[in-house]
Amino acid sequence: MIRRLHGDPGGSRLSRRDLLRVGSLGLRSRRVRASLSALGISIGIAAIVGVLGISQSSKSGLLRELGELGNLISVQAGSTVAGQATELPTTADGMVARIAPVTNVTELASISSVSVYRSPFVPTIDTNGISLAATDAALPETLGVTMAQGAFLNPATAHFPAVVLGAEAASLLGINSLANPTQIWIGGHFFTVVGILHSVPLVNQLDSMAFVGFPIAETEFGFDGHPTELFLRTVPSEVSQVAAVLPETVEPADPTAVQWNLPSDTLKAAVAAKGAYNGLLLGLGAVALLVGGVGIANVMVISVLERRSEIGLRRALGATRRHVAEQFLAEALLLSVLGGVAGTVIGGVATAVYAASQHWSVQIPALALYGGVGAALAIGAIAGLYPSMRAARLSPTEALRTV
Amino acid sequence: MTVAPAPPFPVLELIDVVKEYRGDPPVLALAGINVQVHQGELVAIVGPSGSGKSTLLHVMGTLERPTAGELRIAGEDTSTMSDKQLSGLRSRRLGFVFQQFFLLDGQSVLDNVANGLLYRGGRMAERRRLAQQAIERVGLAHRAGHRPNQLSGGEQQRTAIARALAGRPALVMADEPTGNLDSATGASILDLLQELHREGTTIVVITHDHDVAAAMDRRIEIRDGRIIGDTPTAW
Numbered sequence: 345m346i347r348r349l350h351g352d353p354g355g356s357r358l359s360r361r362d363l364l365r366v367g368s369l370g371l372r373s374r375r376v377r378a379s380l381s382a383l384g385i386s387i388g389i390a391a392i393v394g395v396l397g398i399s400q401s402s403k404s405g406l407l408r409e410l411g412e413l414g415n416l417i418s419v420q421a422g423s424t425v426a427g428q429a430t431e432l433p434t435t436a437d438g439m440v441a442r443i444a445p446v447t448n449v450t451e452l453a454s455i456s457s458v459s460v461y462r463s464p465f466v467p468t469i470d471t472n473g474i475s476l477a478a479t480d481a482a483l484p485e486t487l488g489v490t491m492a493q494g495a496f497l498n499p500a501t502a503h504f505p506a507v508v509l510g511a512e513a514a515s516l517l518g519i520n521s522l523a524n525p526t527q528i529w530i531g532g533h534f535f536t537v538v539g540i541l542h543s544v545p546l547v548n549q550l551d552s553m554a555f556v557g558f559p560i561a562e563t564e565f566g567f568d569g570h571p572t573e574l575f576l577r578t579v580p581s582e583v584s585q586v587a588a589v590l591p592e593t594v595e596p597a598d599p600t601a602v603q604w605n606l607p608s609d610t611l612k613a614a615v616a617a618k619g620a621y622n623g624l625l626l627g628l629g630a631v632a633l634l635v636g637g638v639g640i641a642n643v644m645v646i647s648v649l650e651r652r653s654e655i656g657l658r659r660a661l662g663a664t665r666r667h668v669a670e671q672f673l674a675e676a677l678l679l680s681v682l683g684g685v686a687g688t689v690i691g692g693v694a695t696a697v698y699a700a701s702q703h704w705s706v707q708i709p710a711l712a713l714y715g716g717v718g719a720a721l722a723i724g725a726i727a728g729l730y731p732s733m734r735a736a737r738l739s740p741t742e743a744l745r746t747v
Numbered sequence: 748m749t750v751a752p753a754p755p756f757p758v759l760e761l762i763d764v765v766k767e768y769r770g771d772p773p774v775l776a777l778a779g780i781n782v783q784v785h786q787g788e789l790v791a792i793v794g795p796s797g798s799g800k801s802t803l804l805h806v807m808g809t810l811e812r813p814t815a816g817e818l819r820i821a822g823e824d825t826s827t828m829s830d831k832q833l834s835g836l837r838s839r840r841l842g843f844v845f846q847q848f849f850l851l852d853g854q855s856v857l858d859n860v861a862n863g864l865l866y867r868g869g870r871m872a873e874r875r876r877l878a879q880q881a882i883e884r885v886g887l888a889h890r891a892g893h894r895p896n897q898l899s900g901g902e903q904q905r906t907a908i909a910r911a912l913a914g915r916p917a918l919v920m921a922d923e924p925t926g927n928l929d930s931a932t933g934a935s936i937l938d939l940l941q942e943l944h945r946e947g948t949t950i951v952v953i954t955h956d957h958d959v960a961a962a963m964d965r966r967i968e969i970r971d972g973r974i975i976g977d978t979p980t981a982w
Contacts, residue, residue, distance in 0.1 A: 356837070373851075659834070660843045
């Protein structure tokens with residue numbers, strides 16, 4: 345007997361799970377083509393995720409540095425109304441240290457009359473741009489710099505002909521190891537190099553300096569005790585309050601002769617500048633994404649033409665126009681999502697590798713991750729729309745007519 | 748298997764069916780066809796190429812709507828049905844076998860056969876179970892896991908027949924089922940169709956080959972869109 349209809353007598357149906365199976369069938373049976381057409385999308389997404397991830401990671405790297413160095417203030421003697429350079433009073437560091445939130449103070453006195461040479465035989469004109477400064481033992485701690493070699497000056501070595509070199513100065517003098525006793529020629533005396541500093545973050549001019557203690561500077565170079573620059577650190581939340589009272593504290597008689605600045609301001613500018621090229625790179629990523637979308641549309645149109653007989657067969661088996669459209673749309677979406685996921689992974693790995701090489705923490709904005717896959721989905725939907733409509737419009741008999 | 752008692756139930760009924768293709772001049776492919784196919788019949792529709800037999804198959808299979816007239820399948824009038832309803836009808840009531848087999852190379856024989864049930868819904872495991880039964884009926888159980896391109900032409904056509912049978916449709920329509928096969932393989936396919944017929948399946952075969960037609964119980968001859976002869980089934 346003829347079997348009676350069960351359930352809904354009206355229509356044929358295709359569950360979501362079956363739609364996924366049917367939609368992925370075309371990709372599974374044409375793997376090379378599928379992966380090549382997904383490649384365009386993945387390159388675009390990788391570029392976007394990579395640009396956003398690397399810029400975010402570098403920004404967070406800079407901001408971390410800013411957090412560590414943002415409470416560093418430098419104080420210099422300004423120039424008088426007449427334009428003459430002034431010195432800071434000898435009492436400056438003691439006065440500054442009494443401002444409650446100040447945690448560290450270091451004095452620095454430039455001794456511009458004396459030059460530094462590797463040996464007495466070097467012509468006096470070859471100064472290498474290395475300048476001599478007298479300072480105290482607190483400098484490494486105040487500036488947050490560590491020793492590459494040896495030790496910094498201490499109250500004892502400050503009395504003797506001992507010198508510590510900045511990173512740049514040491515390399516200019518060709519000194520990279522203190523394994524053997526090393527002496528350099530400063531102002532007509534041999535000084536023993538007791539330490540070499542790492543590069544000083546933010547205050548790069550210190551890298552090309554040679555540092556001696558105040559006592560030896562007074563005895564050998566006639567240093568008068570007036571510092572030319574102060575570095576101080578405060579409790580991070582009190583930076584601006586401390587800065588506001590600095591001129592009066594340092595030079596109560598003439599506050600206008602004192603200037604201060606925050607070395608971290610340059611870092612802030614760098615953070616702002618980081619974003620400048622991102623627009624361009626994101627634009628390139630978007631173009632790659634667009635080209636990837638066109639590639640998918642192209643492959644889908646060809647696929648519909650090639651698979652006319654499959655479309656006809658499915659219609660004969662009971663697929664509605666809608667089922668056929670959904671199948672090809674699902675295929676386009678799967679292609680683009682595969683590309684999007686692959687691109688996100690590639691972009692993420694690229695960010696991780698680059699961030700690791702720069703010693704940054706890896707930071708990828710969540711928006712880039714969701715947005716990448718979301719953009720791929722949207723592009724797949726747009727790219728698949730026309731081919732799937734075309735597939736659906738094909739009449740079954742036309743589709744079954746073999747060429 | 749015994750034949751259904753009289754009066755036999757009409758599985759397929761065409762009443763004054765006309766199919767005209769627009770164009771200049773318009774082509775009258777079917778010029779008023781009246782046919783009833785009853786349950787359990789094995790029918791050949793035979794005619795030379797251009798006689799309108801392919802159009803007739805497409806109209807009978809609801810793949811194409813008639814310009815005028817009425818098509819009833821299992822008692823249901825199809826003229827007012829939507830695309831969705833017609834598709835549902837095809838998925839439940841009709842099975843197709845094509846000259847070119849139309850198997851999907853990306854899937855196994857089992858899954859190709861299960862595709863015959865895909866658009867009915869239901870669970871994948873159940874569809875595979877029914878597909879396995881259909882494969883056994885056409886004698887391909889040992890090939891269920893193979894890909895279609897690993898099969899001979901005869902085995903491919905058997906797969907296609909199993910796909911048409913899997914849902915136990917009211918009517919199986921075969922369009923030149925032996926057209927792409929050598930005569931020995933073609934004969935084995937005809938044997939299979941006859942065996943399925945003996946088991947109760949209603950089958951309509953479209954052919955231009957009189958030898959194929961001769962193997963059927965009933966022969967409807969068609970020429971220029973008209974029926975010119977009908978040798979009825981001897982019940």
